Structures are given as C-alpha cells and as structure tokens.
Amino acid sequence: xxxxxxxxxxxxxxxxxxxxxxxxxxxxxxxxxxxxxxxxxxxxxxxxxxxxxxxxxxxxxxxxxxxxxxxxxxxxxxxxxxxxxxxxxxxxxxxxxxxxxxxxxxxxxxxxxxxxxxxxxx
Amino acid sequence: xxxxxxxxxxxxxxxxxxxxxxxxxxxxxxxxxxxxxxxxxxxxxxxxxxxxxxxxxxxxxxxxxxxxxxxxxxxxxxxxxxxxxxxxxxxxxxxxxxxxxxxxxxxxxxxxxxxxxxxxxxxxxxxxxxxxxxxxxxxxxxxxxxxxxxxxxxxxxxxxxxxxxxxxxxxxxxx
Numbered sequence: 001x002x003x004x005x006x007x008x009x010x011x012x013x014x015x016x017x018x019x020x021x022x023x024x025x026x027x028x029x030x031x032x033x034x035x036x037x038x039x040x041x042x043x044x045x046x047x048x049x050x051x052x053x054x055x056x057x058x059x060x061x062x063x064x065x066x067x068x069x070x071x072x073x074x075x076x077x078x079x080x081x082x083x084x085x086x087x088x089x090x091x092x093x094x095x096x097x098x099x100x101x102x103x104x105x106x107x108x109x110x111x112x113x114x115x116x117x118x119x120x121x122x
Numbered sequence: 123x124x125x126x127x128x129x130x131x132x133x134x135x136x137x138x139x140x141x142x143x144x145x146x147x148x149x150x151x152x153x154x155x156x157x158x159x160x161x162x163x164x165x166x167x168x169x170x171x172x173x174x175x176x177x178x179x180x181x182x183x184x185x186x187x188x189x190x191x192x193x194x195x196x197x198x199x200x201x202x203x204x205x206x207x208x209x210x211x212x213x214x215x216x217x218x219x220x221x222x223x224x225x226x227x228x229x230x231x232x233x234x235x236x237x238x239x240x241x242x243x244x245x246x247x248x249x250x251x252x253x254x255x256x257x258x259x260x261x262x263x264x265x266x267x268x269x270x271x272x273x274x275x276x277x278x279x280x281x282x283x284x285x286x287x288x289x290x291x292x293x294x295x296x297x
Contacts, residue, residue, distance in 0.1 A: 003276070003277055003280075007276075010272075014219075014220075032154070034150075034154070034157075081160070081208075082161040082162060083161075083162070091156070091158075092156030092157050092158075092208050092211070093156050093212075095212045096152065096153040096156045096212040096216045099212060099216035100216030100219040103217070103222060104219075104220035104274050107222060107274055107278060108274060108277050111278060112281050
C-alpha cells in the first residue's frame with residue numbers, strides 16, 4: 001500500500017472516529033469539540049466507510065467520490081448553519097470537519113502514486 | 123556505540139507523534155469555536171455571540187487604532203465580518219486537522235489569534251495567557267512544519283519534488 005493510500009485510510013478512520021462526538025449530550029461542555037448528530041452522523045459514517053474502502057482497494061475514483069461528497073456536505077452545512085432548515089443538524093464545527101475531510105481526501109486522491117518500494121520523503 | 127547528538131529531534135517518532143497531537147489539538151480548538159459563530163447575524167440582533175465579544179474591542183480597547191477599525195469598519199458591516207470569521211476559523215480547523223498547507227494555516231492562525239487578542243484581552247474574566255499561548259502554539263506549528271508529520275503535507279510534498287513551476291514552489295513553501 002502506498003503512502004497516499006495509507007493516508008486515505010487514515011482520513012476515513014478519522015471520520016469514523018469523529019462519530020464518537022455523537023455521544024456527547026451537547027451544549028458547551030469542555031470536551032464537546034464537535035456537533036455530529038442525525039443526518040450529519042449518517043453522512044460522515046457512510047462517506048468515512050467509503051473512504052476506508054477506497055484506500056484499501058487503492059481506488060482513486062472511490063477516494064475522489066468520497067472527497068467530493070464530504071466537500072458537497074460541507075457546502076450544504078455552510079449554507080444551512082444557523083438556519084431553520086439544517087439537513088445535517090450541524091454548525092460551524094461540523095462544517096470544519098467536513099471541509100477538512102473533503103479537501104484532505106481530494107488532495108490525497110489526486111496525488112500521483114509511486115510504486116511499492118519507491119523511497120518517499122518522511 | 124557512540125552517542126548521536128546532531129540529529130534533529132523532530133525526526134524521532136515520539137517527536138513526530140507529539141507534533142501531530144499538537145496540530146490536531148490546535149485544530150480542535152478552532153473546530154469547537156467555529157460552533158458558536160452562528161449565521162445569519164452572528165449575534166448582532168441580540169447583542170450576544172460573536173457580536174458580544176467583538177464589541178469588547180471598542181468597550182474595553184486594547185489598542186486605539188484597532189478599536190477605531192472595529193467601531194468604524196467592522197461593527198457597521200458586522201454580518202460580512204461574521205462570515206469571514208466563520209470561514210477563516212472553520213478553515214483553520216479543517217486544514218490543521220488534516221495537516222494540509224499547514225505552514226500557511228499556522229500563519230493565518232497567528233493572525234486570527236492576534237485579532238482575538240486585540241478584541242478581548244481587556245475583557246472581564248479572560249486569562250491573558252490563553253491568547254499568548256494560542257499565538258505561540260501556531261508559531262510552533264509553523265516552525266516545525268507540523269503537517270509533514272502524519273499530515274496530508276507528507277503525502278503532497280513528494281509529488282512536488284522536481285517540479286519547476288512557481289505554483290509547485292509556492293506549495294512547497296506553504297506545506
């Protein structure tokens with residue numbers, strides 16, 4: 001597995017790990033870093049699984065689809081944050097997570113792959 | 123076996139993991155605080171939220187020229203600056219979280235931390251070292267190019283190797 005593929009898997013796993021914040025009761029608790037609930041939780045979980053699969057299968061198209069999906073969700077969250085209509089039930093923190101995962105997956109998906117055994121910069 | 127003293131500490135695994143932890147921790151700072159920048163009016167109508175804290179720059183000024191700027195430029199156009207704040211802070215959280223263009227965003231973080239410092243340093247119940255530490259943490263992320271350790275920058279930089287274009291050179295400096 002190349003470094004970009006490992007990075008894709010790591011980003012997908014990070015998305016899945018972020019769902020732990022769905023357990024938070026909400027409010028302004030010191031450890032309530034991220035609002036993730038309802039449809040937003042489903043979206044992050046589903047795209048996270050897709051990203052992990054893309055990394056494990058070394059499928060750049062799947063990775064790019066996952067990245068574009070996260071970025072699309074970020075745009076939806078940006079337009080609906082603080083509004084009565086808020087499909088993803090998120091706020092600025094949700095937007096930040098979706099944006100990071102989206103651009104991260106798109107960049108790692110677009111980076112040229114080197115063959116196994118090729119030395120890569122540390 | 124001789125003692126080796128000339129290797130940079132940031133090359134060792136514990137240092138690299140520590141830098142990644144600091145980067146993600148600082149990202150979570152911005153992510154959590156993007157949550158209370160709430161559009162569409164960012165607290166202007168009720169005098170709360172971001173508007174409440176921005177007003178401290180005028181009501182309890184830290185630096186005269188900045189207080190003048192906030193009173194005469196920012197507050198009259200508050201919704202616009204509210205969106206700018208939300209976008210900048212959400213992007214800080216996003217890019218530092220995944221470690222992409224980390225040096226650029228570390229500098230943006232220094233700038234945003236300075237803006238916050240100039241707004242609320244004299245506000246009641248604030249701990250001044252919170253803001254100094256925010257600035258210092260971002261300087262550390264910049265100095266160590268923290269995205270090269272378990273970040274997307276580490277994936278991106280090898281692809282830039284040997285590229286001659288100005289864009290590639292700029293990207294190499296920002297990562």
